[in-house]
Amino acid sequence: MQKATLLALLLTIPAFAYAQDAIRYKLPNSNFPISAAVEIPAGKSIVFLSGMVPPVIDAKAPKDSVAAYGDTKTQTIGALTAIQKQLQSMHLDMGDVVKMQVFLVGDEAHGGRMDFAGFMAGYTQFFGTKEQPKLPARSAIQVAGLANPGFRVEIEVTAVRP
Numbered sequence: 001m002q003k004a005t006l007l008a009l010l011l012t013i014p015a016f017a018y019a020q021d022a023i024r025y026k027l028p029n030s031n032f033p034i035s036a037a038v039e040i041p042a043g044k045s046i047v048f049l050s051g052m053v054p055p056v057i058d059a060k061a062p063k064d065s066v067a068a069y070g071d072t073k074t075q076t077i078g079a080l081t082a083i084q085k086q087l088q089s090m091h092l093d094m095g096d097v098v099k100m101q102v103f104l105v106g107d108e109a110h111g112g113r114m115d116f117a118g119f120m121a122g123y124t125q126f127f128g129t130k131e132q133p134k135l136p137a138r139s140a141i142q143v144a145g146l147a148n149p150g151f152r153v154e155i156e157v158t159a160v161r162p
Contacts, residue, residue, distance in 0.1 A: 021041075052079045055069075066152060069150045076119050080126045087159060092159050095132050097127075097158070100156070101138075102154075103154040105144070116140065
């Protein structure tokens with residue numbers, strides 16, 4: 001009888017572990033790559049990362065120019081790569097991200113509006129992929145400016161330690 005009880009207990013462990021993961025709620029009737037909401041179970045550590053901006057991609061360009069950092073897609077990839085490296089240094093990964101706030105500056109090439117399509121082209125390389133299907137809850141906001149006039153993107157995330 002003890003073996004049967006132990007086996008039954010061992011069989012419940014994976015289900016219990018899974019039940020403790022963040023619960024991600026899909027957007028109703030949508031394939032848009034964000035979660036409508038993410039619920040964090042009790043007892044999990046929440047990690048808040050400061051906003052990340054893009055790295056310089058053209059060292060010859062003036063440091064306060066868009067040319068130094070690239071277009072919105074390039075800046076998004078750069079900022080998300082920096083976030084990924086920060087998370088990895090903390091033994092986390094992009095799948096642990098549960099909330100994202102994105103600040104986008106208007107782009108002259110888009111009539112002063114944020115380049116949301118450019119942002120999404122970079123974002124979907126990190127989220128909603130076969131390799132990393134977990135989607136954060138997310139906001140994307142157009143702002144008047146960021147700390148450097150060349151920045152078009154700043155991203156901050158909240159992650160949960162599994």
